[in-house]
Amino acid sequence: MSKDFYTHVVGARPQFIKLDPVVRAMSDQGLNSRIVHTGQHYDRAMSQSFFDDLGIPTPDTNLEVGSGHHGAQTAKMLVALEKDFENHRPQMVVIYGDTNSTLSAAIAAAKLNTPIAHIEAGIRADDFRMPEEINRVAADRLSTLLFAPSQSAATEMQQEGIDQEHIFVVGDVMYDVAIRFRERAKNDSRILATENLVKNGYVLATIHRAENTDNKEVLQILIDALANVAKTIPVILPIHPRTLAALKKFDLEEAAKGSLQLIEPVNYPDMAHLTANARVIASDSGGVPKEAYFHNVNSVILREDALWGELVELGWARLAPPTSVASVARIIEESLDSPPGQEAYPYGKGDAAPKIATALKNWSNG
Numbered sequence: 001m002s003k004d005f006y007t008h009v010v011g012a013r014p015q016f017i018k019l020d021p022v023v024r025a026m027s028d029q030g031l032n033s034r035i036v037h038t039g040q041h042y043d044r045a046m047s048q049s050f051f052d053d054l055g056i057p058t059p060d061t062n063l064e065v066g067s068g069h070h071g072a073q074t075a076k077m078l079v080a081l082e083k084d085f086e087n088h089r090p091q092m093v094v095i096y097g098d099t100n101s102t103l104s105a106a107i108a109a110a111k112l113n114t115p116i117a118h119i120e121a122g123i124r125a126d127d128f129r130m131p132e133e134i135n136r137v138a139a140d141r142l143s144t145l146l147f148a149p150s151q152s153a154a155t156e157m158q159q160e161g162i163d164q165e166h167i168f169v170v171g172d173v174m175y176d177v178a179i180r181f182r183e184r185a186k187n188d189s190r191i192l193a194t195e196n197l198v199k200n201g202y203v204l205a206t207i208h209r210a211e212n213t214d215n216k217e218v219l220q221i222l223i224d225a226l227a228n229v230a231k232t233i234p235v236i237l238p239i240h241p242r243t244l245a246a247l248k249k250f251d252l253e254e255a256a257k258g259s260l261q262l263i264e265p266v267n268y269p270d271m272a273h274l275t276a277n278a279r280v281i282a283s284d285s286g287g288v289p290k291e292a293y294f295h296n297v298n299s300v301i302l303r304e305d306a307l308w309g310e311l312v313e314l315g316w317a318r319l320a321p322p323t324s325v326a327s328v329a330r331i332i333e334e335s336l337d338s339p340p341g342q343e344a345y346p347y348g349k350g351d352a353a354p355k356i357a358t359a360l361k362n363w364s365n366g
């Protein structure tokens, strides 16, 4: 491969989704991409299904690092990525979001003096107890081009002293994908029939954050709160493997199965269809509440910090930190009949990826 190419590093579910529109838009503009999958996520439902359904090119290599403690997992990726970058000498490394795959790619590239472009830069929870916060801050600090999904993300980075010239407010690439799949999900997905659900007649929940799954008391609060809601309206929970493991470990699996529609993680079209038709979404995910807003659906964020503050400010989301069963259940129940939020476009209009491709092209020509 010629020197004139970009290496994208991805490894976890949300990164495959963010990668899709970027690689597509770069290819439209004649920019060459090489894809490195770290192997952080590996179950078919957490990885390959996204490549198949979104039509993402097969990764050029899979480093197969798998699961592990933060240090071990990040270190394995770092060693393998350094080797990969040394062998292939990309002109730039493109990283996504805030996972351990993001962090190790940033460190490996920075140590080789390879420029980095960070997509979804400037998001902050101001809480270093979250592994993702460490990853975000380090990745932004080491990046050359920072693609901010919103003005507030850009402002955050400016306040941290990052040079304004390196920051591009392009909007959110997940919106590009949501739009591309809006019609297709409607036509292709059979998930409502399969799960016996009707439009506006269920709550879609997801839980996977370390802070919500690693502590029995917290996880129990969330499951019990969702179980209370399920007395009024069905609650469907496509379960992240981390959460399933935690339910088993804490002996909560039977209770969850007894009151919730617990299903395997779903593919992207099914998730888009479940999202678009839900009455309300209850989630601790970074991406899912934002996708709810892209589909004009209200959400309840099962965390202390919204991460995407505009969703709360505009009335599309409410915060429900897992402090008690009653408070979480009450907020979800109140949201069932909340009016939609204000119409505004804090995350752009679904053309973030072409803007990123143009900025990359200008950078490589400049």
Ligand code: UD1
Binding pocket: 012, 013, 014, 040, 041, 042, 043, 046, 067, 068, 098, 099, 100, 101, 131, 132, 208, 210, 240, 241, 242, 245, 286
């Ligand atoms: C990771 C990211 C998180 C992101 C999430 C998206 C970090 C620190 N965390 O969290 O920011 O929101 O991905 O989903 O990078 N597992 C499987 N099969 C898989 C993948 C994981 O069984 O294909 C199980 C393993 O038991 C593993 C656990 O899930 O130990 C956690 O996986 P890991 O990738 O370490 O973190 P996530 O919780 O997925």
Ligand code: UDP
Binding pocket: 013, 014, 017, 206, 208, 238, 239, 264, 265, 266, 267, 268, 271, 272, 284, 285, 286, 287, 288, 291
């Ligand atoms: N998602 C999916 N199937 C599921 C759950 C989530 O396709 O069963 C998609 C969801 O639509 C979003 C992304 O995965 O695009 C979010 O990933 P996740 O919540 O795992 O990570 P986070 O956004 O919190 O980093």
